[in-house]
Amino acid sequence: MTIAGKPLPHESARGHVTGGAFYTDDLLARFPNVLHAWPVTAPHAHARVTSLDAAPALEEPGVVTTLTAADAPGEADSGPSRHDEPLFPTEVMFHRQSVAWVLGETLEAAQRGAARVRVSYEALPAILTIQQAIDTGSFLTDTLRLARGDVAALDRSALRIDGELSIGGQEHFYLETQAAIAWIDETGGVVAQSSTQHPSQTQEIIARVLGLTRKDVTVECVRMGGAFGGKEVQANAWAAVAAIGAWKTGRPVRVRLTRELDMALTGKRHPYLVRYSAGFSSAGLVEALRIAFFSDGGFSLDLSEPIMWRSLFHCDNAYYLPNVEATGRVCRTHKTSQTAFRGFGGPQAMVAIEDILSQAAQRLSIPADVIRERNFYREGHVTHYGQTVDDAPRIDRIWRQLKATSDFDARRAAVAAFNAQHDEAKRGLAITPAKFGISFTASFYNQGGALVLIYRDGTVQVNHGGTEMGQGLFTKIRQIAADSLGVDAERIRLMATRTDKVPNTSATAASAGTDLNGAAVADACRQLRARLDAVAADLGKDVAFEELCEAAYMRRVPLFAQGYYRTPDIHFDRATGRGEPFHYFAFGAAVSEVEVDRFTGDYHVRRVDIVQDAGDSISPVIDRGQVEGGFVQGMGWLTLEELLWDEDGRLATAGASTYKLPSWSEMPPDFRVSFLQEARQSNVVFGSKAIGEPPLMLAISVREALRDAVAAFGNGDLGGNNLGGNSVTFDSPATPERIFFAVRQVRAERLSAEARGAKADASLR
Numbered sequence: 001m002t003i004a005g006k007p008l009p010h011e012s013a014r015g016h017v018t019g020g021a022f023y024t025d026d027l028l029a030r031f032p033n034v035l036h037a038w039p040v041t042a043p044h045a046h047a048r049v050t051s052l053d054a055a056p057a058l059e060e061p062g063v064v065t066t067l068t069a070a071d072a073p074g075e076a077d078s079g080p081s082r083h084d085e086p087l088f089p090t091e092v093m094f095h096r097q098s099v100a101w102v103l104g105e106t107l108e109a110a111q112r113g114a115a116r117v118r119v120s121y122e123a124l125p126a127i128l129t130i131q132q133a134i135d136t137g138s139f140l141t142d143t144l145r146l147a148r149g150d151v152a153a154l155d156r157s158a159l160r161i162d163g164e165l166s167i168g169g170q171e172h173f174y175l176e177t178q179a180a181i182a183w184i185d186e187t188g189g190v191v192a193q194s195s196t197q198h199p200s201q202t203q204e205i206i207a208r209v210l211g212l213t214r215k216d217v218t219v220e221c222v223r224m225g226g227a228f229g230g231k232e233v234q235a236n237a238w239a240a241v242a243a244i245g246a247w248k249t250g251r252p253v254r255v256r257l258t259r260e261l262d263m264a265l266t267g268k269r270h271p272y273l274v275r276y277s278a279g280f281s282s283a284g285l286v287e288a289l290r291i292a293f294f295s296d297g298g299f300s301l302d303l304s305e306p307i308m309w310r311s312l313f314h315c316d317n318a319y320y321l322p323n324v325e326a327t328g329r330v331c332r333t334h335k336t337s338q339t340a341f342r343g344f345g346g347p348q349a350m351v352a353i354e355d356i357l358s359q360a361a362q363r364l365s366i367p368a369d370v371i372r373e374r375n376f377y378r379e380g381h382v383t384h385y386g387q388t389v390d391d392a393p394r395i396d397r398i399w400r401q402l403k404a405t406s407d408f409d410a411r412r413a414a415v416a417a418f419n420a421q422h423d424e425a426k427r428g429l430a431i432t433p434a435k436f437g438i439s440f441t442a443s444f445y446n447q448g449g450a451l452v453l454i455y456r457d458g459t460v461q462v463n464h465g466g467t468e469m470g471q472g473l474f475t476k477i478r479q480i481a482a483d484s485l486g487v488d489a490e491r492i493r494l495m496a497t498r499t500d501k502v503p504n505t506s507a508t509a510a511s512a513g514t515d516l517n518g519a520a521v522a523d524a525c526r527q528l529r530a531r532l533d534a535v536a537a538d539l540g541k542d543v544a545f546e547e548l549c550e551a552a553y554m555r556r557v558p559l560f561a562q563g564y565y566r567t568p569d570i571h572f573d574r575a576t577g578r579g580e581p582f583h584y585f586a587f588g589a590a591v592s593e594v595e596v597d598r599f600t601g602d603y604h605v606r607r608v609d610i611v612q613d614a615g616d617s618i619s620p621v622i623d624r625g626q627v628e629g630g631f632v633q634g635m636g637w638l639t640l641e642e643l644l645w646d647e648d649g650r651l652a653t654a655g656a657s658t659y660k661l662p663s664w665s666e667m668p669p670d671f672r673v674s675f676l677q678e679a680r681q682s683n684v685v686f687g688s689k690a691i692g693e694p695p696l697m698l699a700i701s702v703r704e705a706l707r708d709a710v711a712a713f714g715n716g717d718l719g720g721n722n723l724g725g726n727s728v729t730f731d732s733p734a735t736p737e738r739i740f741f742a743v744r745q746v747r748a749e750r751l752s753a754e755a756r757g758a759k760a761d762a763s764l765r
């Protein structure tokens with residue numbers, strides 16, 4: 001191993017910063033006769049389409065044609081699981097849903113045409129909140145359930161906490177909005193260049209809407225300008241519309257959503273409502289937890305069911321729960337269909353359990369870090385779904401290392417000293433762990449494929465099923481291929497992801513891109529290396545790689561190989577709620593320190609320290625980028641980013657002007673990321689570990705540090721003083737407004753406690 005483990009720059013870094021990197025919409029320049037598509041969108045959250053007349057659009061100069069239900073030769077539905085996402089709906093299910101499309105010589109022509117399409121609607125009542133959905137029985141799934149032991153233990157616990165927590169969703173805000181271009185190739189096949197995490201499924205949906213088979217459709221993805229789960233299934237519809245347009249007109253058709261359209265039309269992270277009852281011993285051990293998750297799935301099923309499963313799998317985070325009943329149900333509302341987003345339902349559940357533990361710490365006057373530590377999984381412990389936490393001691397190792405390197409105890413004292421001297425501002429400090437299960441919980445997705453080609457001149461093309469979205473998958477795979485073949489990285493070219501090179505691929509998701517596709521590439525390279533080694537032995541002398549390849553060719557040794565990998569030993573039975581759904585767990589922990597202003601609720605993060613378990617990192621610079629980016633994205637979700645819908649179901653925050661995103665000004669000024677050492681993961685490619693999603697959940701430490709600071713406005717820090725049995729709670733995101741009101745409440749509680757205390761003192765005299 002010489003190239004893996006080196007801090008190589010991202011293979012597209014130069015292209016990213018120079019603008020040279022190619023993205024889907026850049027194809028535009030290659031197609032002078034391309035048509036531009038623009039949707040006709042509905043002004044209701046829920047309505048019946050009573051009539052649609054597209055003909056007036058054709059009077060607009062530059063409009064070429066319109067797309068309505070009659071134009072799809074196949075089934076015009078892009079629903080990935082249920083077929084519940086009609087491309088030309090007769091019942092509008094969310095505000096701005098597209099009901100027809102217009103194709104124009106220019107985007108402006110298509111837009112003018114769309115404005116001319118006459119649609120009448122009969123408005124219907126809309127369900128816009130989780131509570132309304134529960135009240136009216138509007139659900140997309142049955143109740144899913146994972147349980148162990150007996151939650152009746154709740155009634156015998158020394159401390160019982162009952163509560164409700166509302167957790168907001170999140171807009172992906174990938175820099176590159178949804179985009180696809182489709183055309184008919186020289187042989188009559190349909191080709192699409194699509195910004196998709198899942199080219200094989202985009203291929204499937206295009207074949208479905210055109211009534212073709214998969215062999216007739218090729219999908220390519222060069223790279224995405226960010227996806228974050230938002231293009232796992234939600235890229236398909238746009239590629240399907242482009243394909244229908246290309247099929248109808250014979251010309252290339254381009255769909256690219258503007259930022260405003262993208263925010264209005266595409267799904268987000270699911271908002272959650274969580275109801276819980278938790279029982280604790282006086283020492284702070286969780287004795288029982290009953291927890292019910294309700295997610296806002298929006299109008300269609302999408303990936304909401306596996307996302308809810310992942311919530312149920314992660315309601316323990318890093319803690320052993322002896323008695324637990326976790327249930328989850330996806331609510332159907334008249335909103336965009338909520339979808340995958342980094343963490344995939346894990347984050348919401350982990351926010352909930354961390355919230356509960358912090359409240360218990362406050363109520364029991366046990367420091368929050370101590371209560372967390374006491375509840376950690378230990379060696380031999382089994383999760384509530386029957387999987388042994390093999391590497392439980394890693395949680396302890398990470399925790400101890402981080403506490404030492406972050407100077408946790410000394411800073412705890414420094415924060416208390418600051419707080420004793422300041423009434424206008426308080427600081428908070430918190431440490432939280434994260435344990436995240438790696439593998440798709442639908443076991444069949446856990447496979448990867450590769451096709452590696454060596455040319456006679458000793459250069460190599462690597463094809464595999466994964467897609468590049470900025471996460472550095474291609475960089476890592478290049479390193480894996482180089483080491484597996486024993487050549488320099490410069491010899492190796494990573495090819496765009498194409499369905500005609502590697503078929504039946506899984507989405508690049510669940511953080512498993514390198515684990516699956518990297519292992520498949522390594523498999524192909526091993527076969528090739530063995531063939532080349534045999535040739536070298538035959539030659540009887542050391543020759544340069546290109547000479548060896550030429551010699552192999554002359555000896556009629558094939559220089560291409562397919563590679564394949566399937567994750568071993570994973571299974572899960574939904575009916576019994578038992579199995580080993582994860583190949584392994586990724587662990588990490590973070591310490592965050594914040595300062596909160598009493599008068600405005602405004603706050604800033606002062607310092608963040610992270611220790612992440614990346615196994616034997618294949619690409620340390622890439623992994624650091626994933627940790628920093630994931631953390632800041634999580635912090636945005638938990639603190640700043642707030643999705644608001646108005647009473648008509650219109651997304652009120654459909655632009656960067658109203659939806660606040662973290663920017664450089666929110667970056668922790670002191671940000672220290674390190675990796676667990678000697679952390680080789682057995683049975684994973686090159687001993688590495690998945691890194692894409694887990695760091696996002698480390699941002700929960702910021703939410704908990706804010707809670708710590710708010711508590712200090714009441715009766716001091718949580719390291720000893722409590723609030724007279726009260727605990728600080730607030731919904732997510734912890735915006736400055738929410739923090740302001742939380743501060744006001746704890747101050748009011750303190751003042752009334754002091755007044756009572758004064759009275760008690762007076763009565764003594």
Ligand code: MTE
Pocket residue numbers: 226227228229341342343469470471472473508509510511512513514626629690691692693
């Ligand atoms: N990093 C960047 N820069 N852009 C992205 O879109 N997506 C995240 C994560 N990191 C994303 C990212 C998500 S949701 C996942 S599942 C993983 O990358 C997917 O890639 P991997 O499996 O190769 O880690």
Ligand code: MOS
Pocket residue numbers: 197228229230232340341342343344508509510511693
């Ligand atoms: Mo990531 S949410 O699994 O695409």
